[in-house]
Amino acid sequence: MSQSPLLDARKAARAAKHQQDEDLRALHERALALVSDRMRAPSVMARAQAAIAKWESAQTCSPFYVEEWRRILADPVEGLRRYVLQPDAPNGVALMHNTPFGFLLREPAAA
Numbered sequence: 001m002s003q004s005p006l007l008d009a010r011k012a013a014r015a016a017k018h019q020q021d022e023d024l025r026a027l028h029e030r031a032l033a034l035v036s037d038r039m040r041a042p043s044v045m046a047r048a049q050a051a052i053a054k055w056e057s058a059q060t061c062s063p064f065y066v067e068e069w070r071r072i073l074a075d076p077v078e079g080l081r082r083y084v085l086q087p088d089a090p091n092g093v094a095l096m097h098n099t100p101f102g103f104l105l106r107e108p109a110a111a
Contacts, residue, residue: 027099027105048101
């Protein structure tokens with residue numbers, strides 16, 4: 001039996017947030033694999049950079065994310081590993097939530 005509806009709601013919210021963060025981590029692991037692939041990297045990088053340019057021109061997000069993602073994508077393999085996927089990366093979760101790789105959500109993962 002539950003202790004309280006409020007406690008149950010908090011536990012459910014924490015579990016949902018944890019699942020969302022894990023899903024985003026998997027998305028960025030996929031992005032890392034794609035930018036590590038010499039054949040696929042150019043198109044994936046072009047789409048990610050186009051997303052960042054759109055954010056900037058439309059002013060749809062903080063300049064912080066524009067600058068951080070440009071820095072990360074200057075060396076995407078190292079950048080994703082170090083600044084996004086590293087468990088103790090200070091802004092890793094925030095960067096995953098505001099990502100230029102969102103287009104990958106609409107595309108099936110390669111088998």
